[in-house]
Amino acid sequence: MRMESSTPTHFIRRIIEDDLARGRYPEGIHTRFPPEPNGFLHIGHAKAICLNFGMAAEYRGKCNLRFDDTNPEKEDMKYVDAIREDVRWLGFDWEDRLFFASDYFARLFEFAIELIEQGKAYVDSMSAEQIRQYRGTLTEPGADSPYRNRPVAENLELFHGMKDGEFGDGEHVLRAKIDMQAANLNMRDPVIYRIRRTSHYRTGDAWCIYPMYDFTQCLSDALEHVTHSLCSLEFEDHRPLYDWFIDNLDTPARPYQYEFARLNLEYTVLSKRKLIELVEDGHVDGWDDPRMPTISGLRRRGFTPESIRDFCERIGLTKSDTYIDAGVLEHVIRDELGASAPRRMAVLRPLKVVIDNYPDDEEELLDAANHPQDPAMGTRKVPFSKVIYIERDDFMEDAPKKFFRLAPGREVRLRYAYFITCNEVIKDEQTGEVLELRCSYDPATRGGNAPDGRKVKGTIHWVSAKHGRAAEIRLYDRLFSVANPDRGEQDWKAYINPASLETLDHCLTEPDLAPAQPGERFQFERLGYFCADRDGRQAGKPVFNRIVTLRDSWAKISNR
Ligand code: ATP
Ligand code: MG
Secondary structure (H helix, E strand, C coil): CCCCCCCCCCHHHHHHHHHHHCCCCCCCCEEEECCCCCCCCEHHHHHHHHHHHHHHHHCCCEEEEEECCCCCCCCCHHHHHHHHHHHHHCCCCCCCCEEEHHHHHHHHHHHHHHHHHCCCEEEECCCHHHHHHHHCCCCCCCCCCCCCCCCHHHHHHHHHHHHCCCCCCCCCEEEECCCCCCCCHHHCCCEEEEECCCCECCCECCCCEEECHHHHHHHHHHHCCCCEEEEEHHHHHHHHHHHHHHHHCCCCCCCEEEEECCEEECCCCCCHHHHHHHHHCCCCCCCCCCCCCEHHHHHHHCCCHHHHHHHHHHCCCCCCCEEECHHHHHHHHHHHHHHHCCEECEECCEEEEEECCCCCCCEEEEEEECCCCCHHHCEEEEEEECEEEEEHHHECCCCCCCCCCECECCEEEECCCCEEEEEEEEECCCCCCEEEEEEEEEHHHCCCCCCCCCCCCCEECEEECCCCEEEEEEEECCCECCCCHHHCCCCHHHHECCCCEEEEEEEEECHHHCCCCCCCEEEECCCEEEEECCCCCCCCCCEEEEEECCCCCCCCCCCC
16 A cells, blocks of 8 residues: 555546546536435545545546435435535535535436437336346346337326326336346346335425436436546446446536545444444444544544545555555554644543652642644643652552563653652552552752753653543544454454443543643643543533554553
């Protein structure tokens, strides 16, 4: 996989450049992103969005947002709204070109009439089951329906009757009259209209017949003057059918379709049907659960639009199916936030430390850099006092030699503060649990350096007990415990990782973080990158989602 920082080229770019060089599109290229509003968008859709909007922007063309809403059963306005929000958030603009295939129902009906009149479509009165039997298989040809040679006039009358509600669901369908012997099953007289007495979320009960996806998709592109219909590989076998519709109808334009491989991401599923199941069965906390591979989930987790666009660029575009390592997405956001996220201190699992030789009532404000490598990000004041909390993991009673953090008799640096030495461990007599550490500090090491040149091997983070703010921190792991849940021996849901969310609700942060706004991102030193969540605002106890660890989480590190 490509990981260069320069823009990788790909076959779609080459096709467009070639077309432009030949002067085929003097008005510029025109693409579209055509989601069905039956679920939220996921990272796979982001790939298609970046490609369609990206190509249009790069070659000064146009890109439409079109809802392919021909299936009244599953579509809903709430999905339209969510998709619009997601595309806009990703940084793309359809300007005044927001379209709905359902707005073309009347035009599509006319196209169907046009086919019937040419003797290229017929009303079939076989049942769905019979139609399936007559279709044949990959190795056997299909057989003609007994209704295939209905006269044009009869077809017109029946088709109008279908539209006017004279028949029940499934009584008739309209089929294209192509070739029941075709090697490509899509060409064996595909159904193009069916009766469905279901209200449509936009057209209500105006229609009781609905065009099929294949018929709608290519003709909508033609109506919108789309030049390059970019879509995923599963539509490759449908292309001859699209071409047949376009060639046999008087359309205002002639789009060409090019297919690319879908994005598959490891340790998750990217299919709306499965994502809906995760939401509806309560495996996750809604479409925007930070573990979901949806755009809204990634947004809530703390991913930026830039990181997702960058990811889509890096994974490249090919014609062969590949699975992308889940780490690539993490790598991209880690890179970005490494440069941009202000540093703060937070303690996930607090352990109390009393500094015996620090004056009881004293407190001081210490200077802390907001970004150690970027002085332009400035500094802030962090309060320090006699009682602080450190990370439980940063103390070990029987520490091996290589443990460079706090242990009895050992000295460490408190980030931005002082050197402290652990003198005593106070434990619960019954359980043996460490309750508190008694330490002493060296006042001469203020700011973290000893004037005598004495070195310490470890630096740990901390929060002043008196000044720290309570917070809830949510740590996420992969949603599935195997790389390809879709391809395992068991049902994909059997691989859901039961430990994908760990909620720590006794965390402490430096006071500076209390007013963090949902969506604000930070690096909590030594712990990773975090994003303030909308939850907790009302209760006054902020919630932070961990976006990623500081290092590759494959190598599970001890200072989680
Ligand atoms: P799903 O399989 O998740 O239900 P879909 O293809 O049915 O997805 P659509 O709403 O039809 O969902 O998708 C809109 C566009 O996004 C289509 O052009 C499709 O090719 C593209 N797309 C969907 N999933 C992916 C993916 N994983 N990678 C790249 N493009 C995708
Ligand atoms: Mg689809």
